[in-house]
Amino acid sequence: MKKEFNMSAINQDETAAFRAAFLANDKQRALQRAVWKNGIKASAENEAAVVENTPLFSLDLATGKVANQKKSGRCWMFAALNTVRHQMTTNFQLKDFELSQNYTYFWDKYEKANYFYDNIIATAQEPVTSRKVAFLLATPQQDGGQWDMVVSLFKKYGMVPKTAMPETASSENSSELNATLNQLLRKQAITLRHLVANQASADDIDQHRQAFLQDVYNVLAMSLGLPPEHFDFEFRDTEGNFVHEKAMTPQAFFEKYGRMDFDDYVSIINAPTADKPFMQTYTVDMLGNVVDGKPVKYLNLPMSELKELALKQLQAGESVWFGCDVGQSSIRDKGIMAANAYDLNALFDVDFDMTKAQRLAYGESMMTHAMVLTGADLVDQVPTKWKVENSWGDKVGADGFFVMSDAWMDQYTYQIVVRKDLLSTQQQAALATEPKVLGPWDPMGALANN
Incomplete structure (x- = not known):
């Protein structure tokens, strides 16, 4: 038989006793002054x-x-x-070189939107209060990720040097972009779930998905810039040799220079x-970002x-x-x-x-x-x-x-x-x-x- 437990409310006598015990402890009173002035971590830091x-x-x-x-x-x-x-x-004897984080970031956001659509459609017959649907809607997409997720992006989109797609205000401070995308994705989820509930055809659902993805692409292009399809790659190595690669694609750059x-x-x-x-x-x-990815x-x-x-x-x-x-x-x-x-x-x-x-x-x-x-x-x-x-x-x-x-x-x-x-x-x-x-x-x- 399951044992029943009564809820225990705090009574004033207990609280008065706790206060008296604290005031009677001189060590705690001294440490209180340190925490009050410096905060918890600074007071607890171990040299x-x-x-x-x-x-x-x-x-x-x-x-x-x-x-x-x-x-x-x-x-x-x-x-x-x-x-x-x-x-x-x-x-390649490079110095002070960086790859474009913004390029990979763009495609991650783009793919995460599509991944969200797939999961929303797959769970469309569950109530919004179900644990899975609530989990999806709590954070439709975010900046975070896992190793296998970034591998999927590299394999599909390659990579570019930072000079080919530099940082923007939204890549360096992403809170507004994330809030905007999540608002949009939740709105789109309403339509996708409605289509499934009304037994829309697969073609109709896919047409809506494509239109939604265009909206996401537009938000990303305005916030992060357009990912380059071709770019020139120039560098001078540590021995002074100058290299100029013309009209490289991100995939060709990845295959030649990534080498992993x-x-x-x-x-x-x-x-x-x-x-x-x-x-x-x-x-x-x-868990993922690219639907057909790793x-x-x-x-x-x-x-x-x-x-x-x-x-x-x-x-x-x-x-x-x-x-x-x-x-x-x-x-x-x-x-x-x-x-x-x-x-x-x-x-x-x-x-x-x-x-x-x-x-x-x-x-x-x-x-x-x-x-x-x-x-x-x-x-x-x-x-x-x-x-x-x-x-x-x-x-x-x-x-x-x-x-x-x-x-x-x-x-x-x-x-x-x-x-x-x-x-x-x-x-x-x-x-x-x-x-x-x-x-x-x-x-x-x-x-x-x-």
């Missing part, structure tokens, strides 16, 4: 975390200047373009929750194996795209991510500790940001801290680079992307299995968007 995480690394890849996504949620896109850029600058076979790269996650056994693959329902697929591994794979790729001279919860225990201005960055337990005399699995299961943490691993500090071949290339410009951290302690990586890193050939035979066999489908709201379906 030992700063001392222990100096920006020096025994393994340190040359990557160039840090990019700046500004006031947008394109971190996943910047991180992916940075991994390509790292190889390009080495292969994205089919060789796989997503490894660490999700130590009871519902996700290790050595099994997973995908997420309704499906999201993860292999879940213990953290020790995830870190081993990341280190192998760094030692091979190649940076590593990774996803984490950047806001947790992170000192932004100093560029330090350390598990002991703040001591909230001592400050408030309250136990805030949770395991990684508990944080995932109870909504305290999920992947929020994507960056690039570019180095590590090894002691007896064991990493103690990792060098991280962020995309927040060069005014934070050490010229834009962050230091991530190994303990922080254990707790708050959820995904890396590595070459498939680095996996063991056993891991590759697990990767080949059919993925289990997770719900759209599963924490491993979170999009990196900080």
Whole structure:
């Protein structure tokens, strides 16, 4: 028999006792003054975390200047373009070079609109209060994304240098564009659901979809500019040689200069929750951007194996795209991510500790940001801290680079992307299995968007 619990209202005697206990604690009264004046994080900051995480690394890849996504949620896109850029600058001896984030951003928004239409049509017979429909309408599209999503964009649209499609006001500060697109998509969803409810023909629905997509294209073209179909690519390499490529297409540029076979790269996650056994693959329902693109697929591994794979790729001279919860225990201005960055337990005399699995299961943490691993500090071949290339410009951290302690990586890193050939035979066999489908709201379906 299910046990019944009575609701418990707060009574005034309890509150009076809590107040008296607080006033009687001289330590808490002293700390109150510090928090009142400086705020919670500044009062709880642990100087030992700063001392222990100096920006020096025994393994340190040359990557160039840090990019700046500004006031947008394109971190996943910047991180992916940075991994390509790292190889390009080495292969072609480029200096201070960037790929166009705005070009990839345009096509992502365009494809996400179409992906939304497909999901709205597929769920049109469910009430708007159903969990799936409510999930879709809560955020029809956004800036965030996943590795497999950006791969789909590269394969379909190629890429261009930043000079061919520079940033605009809406790409650098995306809140107005996102609000405008989401308003438009919700309005269009009303019509699509109405058509399905009235048993409209597939041709009629598709005609409406095309008209809606034209509207989206127009908004994007006005806000972000028209993606180039052809462009000239000019550069002078580090040895002084001048190169001028005329009338290149984005696909030709990608094939010649990108030089990454994205089919060789796989997503490894660490999700130590009871519902996700290790050595099994997973995908997420309704997660994607390109309808016929690369499906999201993860292999879940213990953290020790995830870190081993990341280190192998760094030692091979190649940076590593990774996803984490950047806001947790992170000192932004100093560029330090350390598990002991703040001591909230001592400050408030309250136990805030949770395991990684508990944080995932109870909504305290999920992947929020994507960056690039570019180095590590090894002691007896064991990493103690990792060098991280962020995309927040060069005014934070050490010229834009962050230091991530190994303990922080254990707790708050959820995904890396590595070459498939680095996996063991056993891991590759697990990767080949059919993925289990997770719900759209599963924490491993979170999009990196900080």
